[in-house]
Amino acid sequence: MRWLIFIVIYILIDIYAFQALKTITPNKIWHYSYLILSLLVVGNLIFQNIVPQEGSVVSGNRSYAFGLMLAMLAPKLILVIFMFGEDIIRFFVATYYRFFSTETSFTIPSRRKFISQVALGIAAIPFASLLYGMIQGKYNFRVLKYELSFDDLPEAFNGYQITQISDIHSGSFDNFEKIKYAVNLINEQQSDAIFFTGDMVNNKASEMDPWKVLFGSFKAKDGVFSILGNHDYGDYVDWANEKEKAENLLNLKNIQKEMGYDLLLNEHRSIQRGKDSIKIVGVENWGAGGFVKHGDIEKASEGLSERDFKILLSHDPSYWQQNIKSNPKNFQLTLSGHTHGMQFGIEIPGVIKWSPVQYRYKNWAGIYEELGRRINVNRGFGYLGYPGRVGIWPEITVITLKAKDA
Incomplete structure (x- = not known):
């Protein structure tokens, strides 16, 4: 049940973070690549936790599945923070126009490409760091x-x-x-x-x-x-x-x-x-x-x-x-x-x-x-x-x- 709850939360974060990628590029190849990679990481984590392993301590292939999940999850959390912050701003702007503006028509501001680009740039730091830690950092x-x-x-x-x-x-x-x-x-x-x-x-x-x-x-x-x-x-x-x-x-x-x-x-x-x-x-x-x-x-x-x-x-x-x-x-x-x-x-x-x-x-x-x-x-x-x-x-x-x- 704990893993099921975690996977549901992970998917929700994934969907939200995906909006940043869609804002930056309309290229479907990038979209599909993102989704396939996310599914592979989650699928591998599920599989490694189904395969019997001696002891409850995470090690071996299970630890690498966990590590890859962290490397994917950390940047997505940063994207979510940026996207959520922007959505709050959009909500307040829309609320103002709806109740306080004299304009007869209004539109909710679109998600800004610049914010998504900044968010992806910052998110790349923990992603690269966690991958480096798995490849070289543990032997440093x-x-x-x-x-x-x-x-x-x-x-x-x-x-x-x-x-x-x-x-x-x-x-x-x-x-x-x-x-x-x-x-x-x-x-x-x-x-x-x-x-x-x-x-x-x-x-x-x-x-x-x-x-x-x-x-x-x-x-x-x-x-x-x-x-x-x-x-x-x-x-x-x-x-x-x-x-x-x-x-x-x-x-x-x-x-x-x-x-x-x-x-x-x-x-x-x-x-x-x-x-x-x-x-x-x-x-x-x-x-x-x-x-x-x-x-x-x-x-x-x-x-x-x-x-x-x-x-x-x-x-x-x-x-x-x-x-x-x-x-x-x-x-x-x-x-x-x-x-x-x-x-x-x-x-x-x-x-x-x-x-x-x-x-x-x-x-x-x-x-x-x-x-x-x-x-x-x-x-x-x-x-x-x-x-x-x-x-x-x-x-x-x-x-x-x-x-x-x-």
């Missing part, structure tokens, strides 16, 4: 580097470099060479430690099988540490029974072990440099709203004190807001992901940083500081749902820790 990997200073960083760790990636979503990948390039880019950073902050797959652990050799090639002096994200638990699949679901989770944990990752399940590790140490704390997923809440910061940090320097791995940044930033154990730095920056937005450093996801998450991309504690929200390595990225590019975060007195 960026290395973002930060230096963060801390009063209580042990002296031996001054200059310690970490790399963070998040939200691999291997079930969405479709280009081995592009992903290999990104993995090599991570290794080129030559960081002391690598942290993966959850969502290795979309639905099932088996999605990682073709990629585990590649993602098992990370190199870091102190190793690779990881946690689970909400997608890793298999909650978006209709399992035959709980045993199958539990086996899937066990398989994912074993895959991470095979790749050489140290998976932290509400526990912590210590990295030593002589007499100094920093603690790596990893919690399972805890998300506000309807997301699973397996994270247990008290269990994960058992035996640690507020004086220990701690790096916390927590997939969902909402856990930092609700349970971490004011925790008396003083978690100096938290690394999260989950939001993907919605894979869509506008970012110009020092000028603008905007994405619709900011209305859902207070901390959605980059470094934030509150109460003397910091969090980095990684924009994600992979993609989900819409098979692309526009303005919010896939991210590899490199953070250098500095001691303020060094």
Whole structure:
């Protein structure tokens, strides 16, 4: 029923937007081409949603059908806004002539060709952007580097470099060479430690099988540490029974072990440099709203004190807001992901940083500081749902820790 309602709305928008094209050109070939393309996009979306697919997460051919629909729908919405605005003006003009004008005859102003041309020109921007995001944007990997200073960083760790990636979503990948390039880019950073902050797959652990050799090639002096994200638990699949679901989770944990990752399940590790140490704390997923809440910061940090320097791995940044930033154990730095920056937005450093996801998450991309504690929200390595990225590019975060007195 939801899809039926959506398709009806889409068709209504399509019909309205079609008026702009008719105003610009009387050529029937353009008219028929527009209608055929619209029908193909809707038909493909319906077909892909009828074809059985493992898990409820949109991926594979279904995601591309969804992406094409977005690429077609976004410009039409802009056309509708322009056309609707003009129709309101025409309505008021007609009302004036009908009730207030002394003229004995009047005609409703015709739709202006100029307005339609402007609307189509502006509408071309989101159309081209969404197509670019599907073709190239999702592989436009960026290395973002930060230096963060801390009063209580042990002296031996001054200059310690970490790399963070998040939200691999291997079930969405479709280009081995592009992903290999990104993995090599991570290794080129030559960081002391690598942290993966959850969502290795979309639905099932088996999605990682073709990629585990590649993602098992990370190199870091102190190793690779990881946690689970909400997608890793298999909650978006209709399992035959709980045993199958539990086996899937066990398989994912074993895959991470095979790749050489140290998976932290509400526990912590210590990295030593002589007499100094920093603690790596990893919690399972805890998300506000309807997301699973397996994270247990008290269990994960058992035996640690507020004086220990701690790096916390927590997939969902909402856990930092609700349970971490004011925790008396003083978690100096938290690394999260989950939001993907919605894979869509506008970012110009020092000028603008905007994405619709900011209305859902207070901390959605980059470094934030509150109460003397910091969090980095990684924009994600992979993609989900819409098979692309526009303005919010896939991210590899490199953070250098500095001691303020060094």
